[in-house]
Amino acid sequence: MSDGSGGSDGTRAGTGGEADRRPSGRVDVCVIGSGPAGALVAATLARRGRDVVVLEAGRRFDPAERLRQMERSIRPGGGSVWEMGGARDAFTSPGERRYPLNAARVKGVGGSTLHWQGMVMRLHELDFERRTREGVADDWPIGYDDLAPYYARAERELGVAGAVDDPFAPPRDGPFPMPAFPPSYGDSLFADACERLGVAMHSVGNARNSEAYDGRGPCVGYGTCKPVCPSGAKYTAEVHVAEAEAEGARVVDRAAVQRLEHGDSGEVVEAAVYATPDGEEHRQEARRFVVACGGVETPRLLLLSASDRHPDGLANSSGLVGRYFMDHLFAGVGGRLDEPTRQNHVGFITSECHQFYDDPGRATRGIPGTDADVGSIKLEFLNYAGPSPVEMALGAEEWGDDLLSVLREAYGNEIAMGALVGQLPRRENRVALDRSRTDDHGNPVPAIHWRIDDRTKRTIERANEIQRAILSELGVEITWTVGPENTGPAFHHMGTTRMGTDPEESVVDSTLRTHDLDNCWIASSGVFVTSGAMNPTLTIAALALRVADHVDETL
Amino acid sequence: MELTRRDALAALAASGALVAGGASLTWDRLSRADGEHGEGESAAFDGEEVATLVAVATVLYPSAATGVPEFVETYVVGRIRDRPAYAAGVRDVLSTLDASAESWYGGRYATLDDGDRDGLLRELGVATAEPNPDGTDAERLRYYLVNELLYAFYASPTGGRLVGIENPQGYPGGLESYRRGPRS
Numbered sequence: 122m123s124d125g126s127g128g129s130d131g132t133r134a135g136t137g138g139e140a141d142r143r144p145s146g147r148v149d150v151c152v153i154g155s156g157p158a159g160a161l162v163a164a165t166l167a168r169r170g171r172d173v174v175v176l177e178a179g180r181r182f183d184p185a186e187r188l189r190q191m192e193r194s195i196r197p198g199g200g201s202v203w204e205m206g207g208a209r210d211a212f213t214s215p216g217e218r219r220y221p222l223n224a225a226r227v228k229g230v231g232g233s234t235l236h237w238q239g240m241v242m243r244l245h246e247l248d249f250e251r252r253t254r255e256g257v258a259d260d261w262p263i264g265y266d267d268l269a270p271y272y273a274r275a276e277r278e279l280g281v282a283g284a285v286d287d288p289f290a291p292p293r294d295g296p297f298p299m300p301a302f303p304p305s306y307g308d309s310l311f312a313d314a315c316e317r318l319g320v321a322m323h324s325v326g327n328a329r330n331s332e333a334y335d336g337r338g339p340c341v342g343y344g345t346c347k348p349v350c351p352s353g354a355k356y357t358a359e360v361h362v363a364e365a366e367a368e369g370a371r372v373v374d375r376a377a378v379q380r381l382e383h384g385d386s387g388e389v390v391e392a393a394v395y396a397t398p399d400g401e402e403h404r405q406e407a408r409r410f411v412v413a414c415g416g417v418e419t420p421r422l423l424l425l426s427a428s429d430r431h432p433d434g435l436a437n438s439s440g441l442v443g444r445y446f447m448d449h450l451f452a453g454v455g456g457r458l459d460e461p462t463r464q465n466h467v468g469f470i471t472s473e474c475h476q477f478y479d480d481p482g483r484a485t486r487g488i489p490g491t492d493a494d495v496g497s498i499k500l501e502f503l504n505y506a507g508p509s510p511v512e513m514a515l516g517a518e519e520w521g522d523d524l525l526s527v528l529r530e531a532y533g534n535e536i537a538m539g540a541l542v543g544q545l546p547r548r549e550n551r552v553a554l555d556r557s558r559t560d561d562h563g564n565p566v567p568a569i570h571w572r573i574d575d576r577t578k579r580t581i582e583r584a585n586e587i588q589r590a591i592l593s594e595l596g597v598e599i600t601w602t603v604g605p606e607n608t609g610p611a612f613h614h615m616g617t618t619r620m621g622t623d624p625e626e627s628v629v630d631s632t633l634r635t636h637d638l639d640n641c642w643i644a645s646s647g648v649f650v651t652s653g654a655m656n657p658t659l660t661i662a663a664l665a666l667r668v669a670d671h672v673d674e675t676l
Numbered sequence: 677m678e679l680t681r682r683d684a685l686a687a688l689a690a691s692g693a694l695v696a697g698g699a700s701l702t703w704d705r706l707s708r709a710d711g712e713h714g715e716g717e718s719a720a721f722d723g724e725e726v727a728t729l730v731a732v733a734t735v736l737y738p739s740a741a742t743g744v745p746e747f748v749e750t751y752v753v754g755r756i757r758d759r760p761a762y763a764a765g766v767r768d769v770l771s772t773l774d775a776s777a778e779s780w781y782g783g784r785y786a787t788l789d790d791g792d793r794d795g796l797l798r799e800l801g802v803a804t805a806e807p808n809p810d811g812t813d814a815e816r817l818r819y820y821l822v823n824e825l826l827y828a829f830y831a832s833p834t835g836g837r838l839v840g841i842e843n844p845q846g847y848p849g850g851l852e853s854y855r856r857g858p859r860s
Contacts, residue, residue, distance in 0.1 A: 192690065195831070195846050196823055198807040305854045331851075341848040343690075352848065466843045466854035504854060510839040511830040511846055515823050518803045521794070525738040528830075528839045 151407035154414035156232020167368035179228030318487030387430030416614025455537025507535025684750035
C-alpha cells in the first residue's frame with residue numbers, strides 16, 4: 122500500500138499550479154478520471170490497501186470557492202462556473218442535432234457531480250432486458266439482481282435521502298440511508314389533480330442530505346443545486362476523492378491523459394501518458410487501469426490510443442468504441458395557475474411519478490392509453506418553475522418600483538412538470554474523433570454525432586400528453602411545452618463503450634473489463650447497453666463498486 | 677419595508693463574504709488613513725463616494741424599502757473590505773458616475789433629484805448594458821454598482837419577501853419555506 126508519499130522519487134502531487142505532478146512508481150491501479158466512478162473505484166481499492174493513483178484532467182476546486190461560484194451562477198455575465206470551454210474542451214457537433222457538450226460536463230476533481238442535480242434512482246428490471254421483453258435494443262449481460270446489492274452500497278456511499286413509497290420501483294432490501302425530503306407545497310397542488318386522474322405521486326431519491334450524514338450537514342436551501350451547492354449537502358465525488366486520499370491514494374489534478382500505451386503483446390496497458398501544466402509529459406505505469414472519464418472522453422481516449430497493434434484504437438476490435446451514444450431527452454409542460462405556487466425556494470424536486478416507466482402506454486382513469494410503440498417515461502413535478510426573482514432582477518432593464526412590479530407580475534403563479542425519456546441505442550449516434558480540429562495538446566477533438574429517432578419523439582409526445590392532462594385537470598393555463606421539436610439533452614452521456622458477452626458486439630464484458638485488454642476496465646455510463654429513463658449516476662456508482670471488486674480480485 | 681443590517685449580512689452570506697459579526701461593518705472600517713489598513717483590506721471610501729453609493733441604491737430599490745443607508749453600509753463594507761481590487765472597481769465607477777453627473781447635470785450624483793439620478797443612469801446606457809467588469813463605462817456600472825446592489829437586495833429575505841419569496845435563490849433560508857403555503 123502507498124504511504125501517501127507519492128512518486129517514485131518521493132514527491133507528492135498537490136493541488137496548485139506548482140504542484141509536483143511527476144508520476145508515482147508502478148502502482149497497483151491507475152484510475153483515469155475523478156468523477157463518481159473514478160472516485161468510488163479509487164476509494165474502494167485504497168480502503169483495501171491497494172496502491173492507487175488517480176489522474177484528473179481538470180483542476181481541484183477549493184470548497185471555499187463555492188459561495189463565490191454560486192454568486193457567479195446567479196449574476197449574469199459570470200461565465201462558466203466550472204471553467205468549461207476553450208481549447209482544452211473543444212469539440213464539434215456535426216450530427217443532425219447540435220449537442221452542447223460543455224454545458225453537459227465538468228472537468229475537475231469530482232467530475233460532473235460538481236454541477237449535477239443529484240437525483241438518484243435505480244434502473245428497473247425491464248431496463249436490463251429490453252430485447253427479451255420488448256423486442257427492441259439489446260439485453261444487458263447482467264440483470265437487476267446482479268446490481269441490487271451494489272445499488273444498496275451506492276446509496277450508502279453517496280448518501281441518498283429517500284422513502285420506500287414508490288409502488289413502481291424495483292425490489293429493494295432495506296430503507297434508504299436518510300429520510301426523504303418532505304413534499305413541497307407545489308407538490309400538494311398537484312396531488313388532488315393526480316388523484317382524480319389516477320396518477321400516483323411519490324418521493325424522489327436525492328443524493329443530498331436531508332439530515333447530517335457522513336460528516337456533511339443537511340441542505341440549507343440555497344436553491345442553486347445545479348450548478349453549485351455551496352453548503353456541501355449535495356454529494357459530489359470530492360467526498361470519495363478525499364476518502365481515497367485519506368486511505369493513501371494519490372490524486373493528481375491537471376494531469377490530462379493523452380493516450381494509453383500497451384505492452385509488446387498488445388494485450389495489456391502498460392502506462393497512461395499524461396500532460397501537465399508545465400508542458401511536460403509523464404508515464405504513469407500500473408498493474409491495472411480503470412478508465413472512468415465519462416461517456417465522451419472515455420471513447421475519445423481509447424481512440425486516441427491507436428497503435429500499430431490496435432490501429433482503430435484501444436479496446437476497439439469490435440469497431441464499436443464511441444458508438445451507441447445515448448442521452449435522455451427532456452419533455453415538459455408548464456403554465457400559470459390562478460393561485461400562488463411557491464416556486465424556487467429550493468433547487469431540487471421532491472415528487473415524481475414512475476407509473477409510466479414500465480408501461481408508458483397504460484391508461485389511467487383520467488388519461489387515455491395508447492398502443493403506439495413508446496419507451497419509458499419518468500415524470501417530475503418541478504419545484505423551480507418560472508423565473509427566480511433575483512436572477513430576473515439582475516437582467517432587468519427596470520429598477521425601483523417598476524422593477525418590483527415586473528417581478529411581482531412574473532413570479533408567483535408558475536407551475537410545471539418535466540420528464541425524462543430514453544432513446545434506443547443506435548450505431549449512428551456516436552462519439553468520434555474530428556481530425557480537422559485539435560485541442561490544447563494537438564489531439565483531435567471529440568465529434569458528437571447525435572440525432573433523435575422517431576420512437577423517442579413519440580415517447581416525448583406521450584409524456585407531453587400525460588403532462589397536459591395533469592396540468593389541465595389542475596386548471597393551469599398552459600403557456601409552454603418542450604416537445605419533440607424543441608427538446609434537449611438531460612446531459613447524461615451513455616452507451617459509447619457498451620457492455621456485452623460477444624466481443625464483436627460490445628467493448629467490455631460483464632465485469633466491465635475490455636474484451637481486448639486483460640488489465641483495463643471501464644467504469645462509466647458508457648457501458649450502459651440501454652439508457653432507461655432514470656438519471657444514471659446511481660447506476661454508474663453501483664457499477665463502479667462492482668468494478669472495484671473485480672479489479673481487486675485480480676490483484 | 678425596513679431593511680436591516682441583518683438583511684445585509686444575509687445578502688453577504690449569499691455573495692460569499694463570510695462575516696463573523698456585523699457590528700464592525702461600518703464605513704469607519706474603511707476610513708482609516710492610508711497605511712493603517714489591515715493586510716488585504718481595502719482603502720477608504722470618502723464621504724462623497726458613500727453618498728453616491730447610497731444615492732444609487734435609493735434609485736434601484738423600491739420606494740417601500742427603508743433603512744437603505746445602513747443596509748448599503750453593512751453590505752458594501754462586508755463585500756469589499758478584503759477585496760482591494762474589487763473596491764478599486766467600485767471606486768472607479770463611482771468616479772465615472774460623479775464625473776458624468778458633474779458634466780451633464782452640474783453637480784455630483786448624490787446632489788441630483790430622483791428624476792435626474794434615474795435619467796443619468798439611463799442616459800449612460802446602464803439599463804440595457806451587459807454586466808462586465810472589464811467593459812465599457814455602462815457595462816462596468818452595471819456590474820459594480822447596479823447588479824451588485826440589486827443582488828444584495830433581492831437575494832436577501834426582506835427583498836425577496838417584497839416579491840413574495842422569503843427564501844430567494846442564493847439565501848440559505850432552510851428547508852421549511854418550500855413546504856409552506858402562501859397563507860401559513
